[in-house]
Amino acid sequence: MKILVSDDVSMKGVDLLRENGYEVDVKKNLDEQGLIDCIGEYDGLITRSMTHVTEKVIEAATKLKVIGRAGVGVDSIDLKSATARGIVVVNTPTSNTLAATEHTCAMIMAITRHIPQAHNSLMAGNWDRKTFTGIQLQNKTIGIIGVGRIGSRIAKRMQAMEMKTIGYDPYIPEERFKQLGVEQVDLDTLFKRSDYITMHTPLTKETRGLIGKEEIAKMKDGVRVINVSRGAVLDIYALAEALKSGHVAGAAIDVFPTEPLTKDINPFLGMDNVVITPHLGASTVEAQIGVSVDVAEGVMEALKGEPVATAVNMAPVPPNVYNVIHPYFDLMERMGNLAVYLADAPMKEIEVEYTGELADTETRLLTTAVLKGALNPILQESVNYVNAAEVAKTRHIAIKEINSQSNGYFVNSVTVRVRTNKGEHAIVGVLFNGTEAKIVQIDEYRVDFTPEGYLLLVPHVDQPNMIGQISTILGQAHINIMGMQVGRMTKSGNNIMAIAVQDDIPNDIMVKLRSINGILDMKLIHCDIH
Ligand SMILES: NC(=O)c1ccc[n+]([C@@H]2O[C@H](COP(=O)([O-])OP(=O)(O)OC[C@H]3O[C@@H](n4cnc5c(N)ncnc54)[C@H](O)[C@@H]3O)[C@@H](O)[C@H]2O)c1
Numbered sequence: 001m002k003i004l005v006s007d008d009v010s011m012k013g014v015d016l017l018r019e020n021g022y023e024v025d026v027k028k029n030l031d032e033q034g035l036i037d038c039i040g041e042y043d044g045l046i047t048r049s050m051t052h053v054t055e056k057v058i059e060a061a062t063k064l065k066v067i068g069r070a071g072v073g074v075d076s077i078d079l080k081s082a083t084a085r086g087i088v089v090v091n092t093p094t095s096n097t098l099a100a101t102e103h104t105c106a107m108i109m110a111i112t113r114h115i116p117q118a119h120n121s122l123m124a125g126n127w128d129r130k131t132f133t134g135i136q137l138q139n140k141t142i143g144i145i146g147v148g149r150i151g152s153r154i155a156k157r158m159q160a161m162e163m164k165t166i167g168y169d170p171y172i173p174e175e176r177f178k179q180l181g182v183e184q185v186d187l188d189t190l191f192k193r194s195d196y197i198t199m200h201t202p203l204t205k206e207t208r209g210l211i212g213k214e215e216i217a218k219m220k221d222g223v224r225v226i227n228v229s230r231g232a233v234l235d236i237y238a239l240a241e242a243l244k245s246g247h248v249a250g251a252a253i254d255v256f257p258t259e260p261l262t263k264d265i266n267p268f269l270g271m272d273n274v275v276i277t278p279h280l281g282a283s284t285v286e287a288q289i290g291v292s293v294d295v296a297e298g299v300m301e302a303l304k305g306e307p308v309a310t311a312v313n314m315a316p317v318p319p320n321v322y323n324v325i326h327p328y329f330d331l332m333e334r335m336g337n338l339a340v341y342l343a344d345a346p347m348k349e350i351e352v353e354y355t356g357e358l359a360d361t362e363t364r365l366l367t368t369a370v371l372k373g374a375l376n377p378i379l380q381e382s383v384n385y386v387n388a389a390e391v392a393k394t395r396h397i398a399i400k401e402i403n404s405q406s407n408g409y410f411v412n413s414v415t416v417r418v419r420t421n422k423g424e425h426a427i428v429g430v431l432f433n434g435t436e437a438k439i440v441q442i443d444e445y446r447v448d449f450t451p452e453g454y455l456l457l458v459p460h461v462d463q464p465n466m467i468g469q470i471s472t473i474l475g476q477a478h479i480n481i482m483g484m485q486v487g488r489m490t491k492s493g494n495n496i497m498a499i500a501v502q503d504d505i506p507n508d509i510m511v512k513l514r515s516i517n518g519i520l521d522m523k524l525i526h527c528d529i530h
């Protein structure tokens with residue numbers, strides 16, 4: 001598989017991909033057309049904020065399965081188009097948190113003590129101690145907009161400087177504010193009371209243009225404004241005006257509405273109460289190694305068809321949930337495979353029942369794995385964790401989840417029921433030793449087989465020589481039997497044979513097998529996932 005790296009990314013991640021057998025091309029500074037011209041040959045794309053993955057790029061990306069963002073912000077990627085095409089988008093939400101936090105702290109210090117300006121003055125041969133008098137942080141109030149990963153860490157660090165921390169974030173609970181020692185306020189109060197205002201929200205519909213001329217006017221005279229989040233959250237032209245008028249005493253800006261910020265659009269040129277950096281928040285050696293290794297791992301998982309904990313266009317899964325459900329993905333997908341082969345007519349409903357430890361956890365992603373396994377064998381398009389639920393919906397297949405407290409024969413088991421106009425089939429699966437996928441029941445038959453490769457499922461009357469006749473026909477056709485298991489239906493006395501064969505069975509052989517007296521049904525299933 002081929003992966004394109006289109007931005008400056010640490011070689012640690014690139015090496016990891018190559019060590020794992022992926023072919024990696026590094027092509028930097030491609031514009032939209034450049035990307036469109038080459039993206040068709042790649043299965044994966046790894047970017048940073050300088051690459052804009054637009055709708056047109058995604059249209060041209062006919063083989064693309066995953067976009068990996070070596071960083072947090074995914075506003076440079078057209079998520080809607082990627083999701084519609086079933087392309088997984090993964091990011092690295094935590095690896096550059098500290099780097100961005102520390103850069104914010106450095107920016108706060110820089111505008112408080114005029115460090116860059118004093119440095120430049122001294123380098124120019126001046127010894128000027130008066131112009132660069134600063135202020136103290138102690139007892140000042142810092143208003144944090146967006147108290148997430150970075151915002152909360154800024155709070156902790158600024159509390160160490162003995163600042164009062166107040167915050168606005170409508171999406172985190174009061175308890176979290178209390179836990180962080182940040183006073184929860186509304187936005188207007190934050191504007192009114194803060195000596196420093198720092199932004200740490202993602203760029204969303206709601207935060208685009210969050211701080212403009214009107215909001216700046218509500219801020220305290222002499223306020224200092226810091227933005228290390230996303231450029232479009234703040235109107236830098238309104239800010240520049242407020243800096244000129246003196247209403248805002250200082251500003252430190254790392255991110256801009258248009259990047260790169262060129263001279264012709266830079267409103268801060270010649271101003272001495274501003275510190276600007278070219279989007280350096282994540283630029284530490286440690287963070288860059290972290291994001292590149294994390295993104296490489298996420299991309300590899302996605303290319304293997306596995307769900308990725310850091311995918312941004314799938315339901316998010318907290319790590320504690322992920323650890324419980326992760327071992328089951330393979331089993332679930334294989335059960336989906338079995339379900340579609342067992343269905344005797346178009347599927348109308350798929351019901352998944354969880355018992356044991358799974359009944360107490362978030363199982364949506366596991367149900368998605370069943371859908372992926374059930375839909376992939378019958379559709380031309382590739383069905384994955386991103387688009388499986390949507391594809392099921394467009395095919396009018398209802399999805400039902402049951403978390404059952406009543407344990408059956410097995411402590412932790414999953415039952416998949418597939419319903420059609422003709423009836424229902426049920427498959428029960430477990431993880432043997434916590435890792436090995438096993439099917440333990442099909443409809444009323446108790447069985448015990450591993451769902452992989454070609455499987456012949458044969459319900460039959462319990463009478464002598466059934467195994468003999470089937471093995472003879474398969475043997476004569478040079479079809480190798482790799483395993484066989486006979487399960488019994490307790491009520492009727494009928495049996496089921498689950499035969500693992502090495503290859504596909506040609507139609508004429510299937511016809512011969514079906515003609516054996518006593519065979520009730522016969523299904524050749526190809527358990528093939530990813
Ligand atoms: N400059 C850089 O190099 C750099 C580096 C890393 C991250 N970032 C950016 O920093 C920002 C924060 O990253 P993070 O990892 O802390 O993200 P996060 O998701 O952990 O935190 C964002 C917080 O913003 C809050 N929020 C969302 N909408 C809001 C609104 N309308 N008003 C107030 N709060 C709102 C969320 O509830 C959340 O708590 C992102 O934009 C990210 O892209 C920049």
Ligand SMILES: O=C(O)[C@H](O)COP(=O)(O)O
Nearest residue numbers: 048049050071072073282
């Ligand atoms: O969102 C991010 O992770 C930061 O803004 C860093 O962006 P970068 O990877 O382009 O430096």
